Amino acid sequence: MRNRVVKQLPGQHPDPGELRKAQTRHATSGWWLIRGILVLAVIFLLAPFSLRIVSQSIQHAVYAHRIRVPFFVDLSQPADFSLNHTINMYLTSEKGISLGVWHTVPEHRWNEAQGKDLAWYQNSLSDGNPIFIYLHGNTGTRAETHRVGVAKVLSALGYHVLVPDYRGFGDSIGEPTEAGLTTDALYLFNLVKARSGNSLVIFWGHSLGTGVATNLAVKLLEQGRTLDGVILEGTFGLQDETFHPFIWYYWKFPRIDYFFTKPWAENKVVFPNEENLKKMKSPILFLHSEDDHMTPLWITQKLFEVAVSAQHAERVQLVSFEASLGYLHNGLYRDARLPDIIKRFVLSV
Numbered sequence: 393m394r395n396r397v398v399k400q401l402p403g404q405h406p407d408p409g410e411l412r413k414a415q416t417r418h419a420t421s422g423w424w425l426i427r428g429i430l431v432l433a434v435i436f437l438l439a440p441f442s443l444r445i446v447s448q449s450i451q452h453a454v455y456a457h458r459i460r461v462p463f464f465v466d467l468s469q470p471a472d473f474s475l476n477h478t479i480n481m482y483l484t485s486e487k488g489i490s491l492g493v494w495h496t497v498p499e500h501r502w503n504e505a506q507g508k509d510l511a512w513y514q515n516s517l518s519d520g521n522p523i524f525i526y527l528h529g530n531t532g533t534r535a536e537t538h539r540v541g542v543a544k545v546l547s548a549l550g551y552h553v554l555v556p557d558y559r560g561f562g563d564s565i566g567e568p569t570e571a572g573l574t575t576d577a578l579y580l581f582n583l584v585k586a587r588s589g590n591s592l593v594i595f596w597g598h599s600l601g602t603g604v605a606t607n608l609a610v611k612l613l614e615q616g617r618t619l620d621g622v623i624l625e626g627t628f629g630l631q632d633e634t635f636h637p638f639i640w641y642y643w644k645f646p647r648i649d650y651f652f653t654k655p656w657a658e659n660k661v662v663f664p665n666e667e668n669l670k671k672m673k674s675p676i677l678f679l680h681s682e683d684d685h686m687t688p689l690w691i692t693q694k695l696f697e698v699a700v701s702a703q704h705a706e707r708v709q710l711v712s713f714e715a716s717l718g719y720l721h722n723g724l725y726r727d728a729r730l731p732d733i734i735k736r737f738v739l740s741v
Contacts, residue, residue: 454600454661455568456531457560465535467563470494473540477505477547479513483556485579489572490565493556493580494534499547514587516552522592522738523552523584527577529599529626529722533562541725542596549731551738552591556580558604570662574607581608592741594621599686599721602627603663610668619674621741623734626680626721627695628687629665669699675707675741677733679724683715709737 470478478496485491495513497505498521505513517523524546528539534555543553558573559566566572577595584593597605602624609619669676676699680692689712696710711733713719724730 454530455560457568459531460562461532462535467492467533467535467557473535475540475543477502479508479510481510483579483583485559485576488566489559489576491556491559491576491580492534492563493554494543496543496547496553496555498550498552500550517584517587517591518589520589520591521550521552522594523554523588525577525580525584525593525595526553526555527595527597527601527604528555529601533557535562538722538725545725545731546734549735554580554584570607573604574611577604577608578611592620592738594623594738594741595619596623596625597627598625599628600663603665606665606668606672607663609672609674613671613673621675621677621737622672623677623679623737625724626684626687627665627678627692629691629695665695666698669695670702672699672702675737676709677737678710680710681713681715681717681719681721681724683718684721686721
C-alpha cells in the first residue's frame with residue numbers, strides 16, 4: 393500500500409502545542425465517558441445488594457409516607473379542598489399515636505352541617521345512611537385529588553365518608569408499620585360502630601389500603617365479627633413480582649428473589665391479601681383499571697378467583713375499566729359509571 397502524502401500549504405506550519413492540547417482534550421473526554429459508564433454499571437449491579445443490606449429502604453418504598461403531597465396545605469381545613477360539609481378531627485388510636493381524620497356527611501345534609509361541631513358530626517353517624525371508611529394507598533395525604541374525589545362521589549350518593557391518614561402520614565403522629573396501620577383502622581371501625589347503630593359500615597381500600605382492609609377483616613373474624621362489605625381498588629400481592637415499580641427490571645434475572653424477599657420474610661411488610669381473602673366472609677367488590685401501571689389487572693383477577701372459591705360467587709364481584717379511559721392507578725373516581733356500581737354493591741350487602 394502506498395503511503396499517503398499530505399501536502400502543506402506554503403507558509404503553514406503545525407503548532408506542536410495546539411496538537412498536544414487537542415490530543416489531551418480528546419483523551420480526557422474519552423476517559424470521562426468511560427468513567428460515567430462504569431459508575432452507572434456499578435450502581436445498577438449494586439442496587440439489589442443495597443436493598444438486601446438496607447431492608448428499611450424497601451419499607452420506606454412501601455409506605456412513602458414522608459412524601460406529603462400536596463405540599464403546603466393545611467389538612468385541618470377540609471373546606472380548602474371543596475369539602476364544605478366535612479370536619480377535621482384528631483383521634484388517638486393508641487398511646488403516642490394521633491390520627492388526622494376527615495368526616496364528610498352525605499351531601500343532602502350540606503346545609504344542616506354548616507357550622508356544626510365535632511359532637512354533631514359524630515351523632516350524625518346514627519342517621520341510618522351507610523358509612524364508608526376509606527383507607528388510602530401509600531404516599532401523600534388525605535388531601536390528594538383522587539382521595540378527595542372518592543369522598544365526593546360517596547357523599548353525593550348519600551353516604552358518610554371517613555378518610556384517615558395512618559400514623560406517619562400527613563399530620564398524623566407515629567411511624568407506619570403493618571400492625572400499626574391495622575390498629576389504626578380497627579380503632580376507627582370501633583369508634584364508628586359505637587355511634588352508627590344499625591347503619592352499614594363498609595371499608596374501601598385503595599392500593600396499600602387494600603392490604604390494611606383485608607388485615608382488618610381477618611382481625612375482626614378472629615373476634616367473631618364481620619365487615620358489612622369491602623371494596624378493594626387497585627389491589628396487590630406483595631409476594632408477586634409487582635411489589636414496587638422501581639424494581640420491575642430486576643425480576644428478569646435468575647435468583648433475584650434472594651435480594652427482594654427479606655422485608656416480608658422478617659414479617660416487616662407482609663399484607664397477605666391472598667391468604668386473607670381465603671378467610672374473609674364479607675361481600676367484596678374489586679375495582680381495577682386495565683391500564684393500572686402500579687398493579688396489573690391479572691393480580692386482581694387472581695385474587696378475585698381466590699375470593700370466589702372462599703365464598704359464594706354472588707358475594708364477590710370484579711369490575712374492570714377499559715385501558716382507553718386512561719385511569720391508571722388513581723383515576724377510577726372519575727368514571728361516570730362508578731356511582732351506580734357502588735350503589736348496586738351497597739344494596740347487595
